[in-house]
Amino acid sequence: MTEIQKKMFAEMQDKTIFNKALQYGSEYIDASLDRNIYPTEIALEDLNYFDEVMPIESSNALDVIEGLNKYGSPATVSQIGGRYFGFVNGSVVPAGLAAKLIGTFWDQNTAMYVISPIAAKLENVVEQWLKSIFNLPPQTVAGFVSGTSTANLCGLASARFRLLKNQGWDINQKGFLNAPPIRIIAGKDAHSSVIKTIGLLGFGCDNIQFIDTDEQGRIKTELIPELDNTTLLILAAGNVNSGSFDNFSEICKKAKEAGAWVHIDGAFGLWAAAVKELSHLTNGMEDANSWAVDGHKTLNTPSDCGIVMCNDKDAITSALHTSGGYLILSDDRDGMFYTPEMSRRARIIELWATLKYLGTSGIDQMVLGLHLRAKQFASELSAIEGFTILNDVVFNQVIVCCATDDITNEVIQLIQKERVCWVGGSTWKDKKVIRISVCSWATTEQDVLRSVQSFKSALLKFKN
Numbered sequence: 001m002t003e004i005q006k007k008m009f010a011e012m013q014d015k016t017i018f019n020k021a022l023q024y025g026s027e028y029i030d031a032s033l034d035r036n037i038y039p040t041e042i043a044l045e046d047l048n049y050f051d052e053v054m055p056i057e058s059s060n061a062l063d064v065i066e067g068l069n070k071y072g073s074p075a076t077v078s079q080i081g082g083r084y085f086g087f088v089n090g091s092v093v094p095a096g097l098a099a100k101l102i103g104t105f106w107d108q109n110t111a112m113y114v115i116s117p118i119a120a121k122l123e124n125v126v127e128q129w130l131k132s133i134f135n136l137p138p139q140t141v142a143g144f145v146s147g148t149s150t151a152n153l154c155g156l157a158s159a160r161f162r163l164l165k166n167q168g169w170d171i172n173q174k175g176f177l178n179a180p181p182i183r184i185i186a187g188k189d190a191h192s193s194v195i196k197t198i199g200l201l202g203f204g205c206d207n208i209q210f211i212d213t214d215e216q217g218r219i220k221t222e223l224i225p226e227l228d229n230t231t232l233l234i235l236a237a238g239n240v241n242s243g244s245f246d247n248f249s250e251i252c253k254k255a256k257e258a259g260a261w262v263h264i265d266g267a268f269g270l271w272a273a274a275v276k277e278l279s280h281l282t283n284g285m286e287d288a289n290s291w292a293v294d295g296h297k298t299l300n301t302p303s304d305c306g307i308v309m310c311n312d313k314d315a316i317t318s319a320l321h322t323s324g325g326y327l328i329l330s331d332d333r334d335g336m337f338y339t340p341e342m343s344r345r346a347r348i349i350e351l352w353a354t355l356k357y358l359g360t361s362g363i364d365q366m367v368l369g370l371h372l373r374a375k376q377f378a379s380e381l382s383a384i385e386g387f388t389i390l391n392d393v394v395f396n397q398v399i400v401c402c403a404t405d406d407i408t409n410e411v412i413q414l415i416q417k418e419r420v421c422w423v424g425g426s427t428w429k430d431k432k433v434i435r436i437s438v439c440s441w442a443t444t445e446q447d448v449l450r451s452v453q454s455f456k457s458a459l460l461k462f463k464n
Ligand SMILES: *Cc1c(COP(=O)(O)O)cnc(C)c1O
Pocket: 088, 146, 147, 148, 149, 150, 191, 193, 238, 239, 240, 265, 266, 267, 268, 294, 306
C-alpha cells in the first residue's frame, strides 16, 4: 500500500471529517437563515486564505475541511434564507438537502442502468410524476441535466433533428453544409440562454426571426407568421424580468396543426402549472414539443437541477445518442440517452426527495406562497413615493424603478451594501430597473417588510 492509500483508509475509518462536515453544515443552516445575505467586506478579504501555489505535500484532511469551513462559509451568499431576491435562485427544501447528503455518500454515476440501478429507477419514477404534474402527453420523456441552459440545448437539439428529418436530412450524419433551411422564431425578450443555444447548435443567431413583444414581454401572437413543419418556435413560460407567460393556448394549437416544433423555456414559470390559482398561465402548453424547466429555482431543490422534457423520444435520443462497443445498454433506463453527458451525478436523488416530500399539495402551497410574497412586495413598494412597479405581478417577479436611471442604480448599490436583502438590476423597455425574484420557500411576510424597509432607507439616503 502507498502512504496516501494508508492515509485515506484511515480517514474513511475514522470519520472525523465527515462528522465535522455535517456539524458545520448544521451550523451553517442555523446562521444563514438570519445572517447578512451578501458576505461582509472582511469575509471577502479573508478569501486570500485560498491564494497559494499548488501544494506538493499531502495535507491533513481535517485541516482541509476546517479551512474550507472557516474561510469559505462566511464568503457564501446566503440563498437558503428568505431575503435573497437576486436573479431567480431558489432556497432548498430540507428533505431535498438531506437526500442530497445521502446521495453524496453514494456518489453514483447515472450514465447507464448498470452503473446505478437506483438512479435509473428514480429517474423513471420522477419522469412519470412530472408528466402528471405538468399534464404532458403520455409519450413524453425526461432528461435530468444541470439546469435550464442545458435543458434548452437538449430541447432545441431535438427540434433540429426532427425538423431536418422531416425534410429527409439526417443532421447527425450530414451536418449543416447544404442542409435544407429551418425557420427559427422567438420573442424579442427570449432568454439569453436560448440565444446562446441557437449559436451553439449552428443555426446562427442572425437567422432568428424575432417577434415584437408587448409591454409585459409576451410575444405578440398576431405577429407570428404562417407556420409549417420546418419551423422552430421558441416560447417562454416566465419572462426572466417580468415573469409573464406567452399565450400558449392560442399559439401551441396553431403550431401543432402546422407541424411546427414548439420549445418552451419554462425555467421557473412552468411550475405555475402545478398551482390551482395560477395554472391558467400555462394553459395549452401541453401542445408544445419540448419543455425546459429547473428544479433549483421555483421548486427549491439544491442547485444543479434542470429537466428537459420532450414528446418525441426518437428525436431526443437521436439528437443526444452515444455509441461505443464497451457500453452496456439495458432494457431499463439508460439516462445518458436523454442528456448531452455520459457521466452525471445523481441529481435525481434530491429531485425525487423534494417531490416526494412536498406532494402536489405542498408544491401548490409553496409556489403560491412565492406569488403572494411577490404581490406583497409590489404593493408595499408602490405605497412608497419614489418607487414605481412596472409589471403585472402574475407570478414571482417584480420590476421596480425610481425616478431616473441614476437614482435606480444608486438605490441598488445602497440596498446591496446594507446586506439586509439582495436584489440585482436589469434593463426593461430601455429603463434601468430593480429586479425582485421571490423564489425561496423561506420568505415570510416579515422578510418582505424588512426588505422593503431597506429599499426605503436606500432611497432616503440617496435623497439626503
Ligand atoms: C434561469 C433561466 C434560464 C437558465 O437556467 P439555468 O438553470 O441557470 O441554466 C433560462 N431561461 C430562463 C427564463 C431562466 O430564468
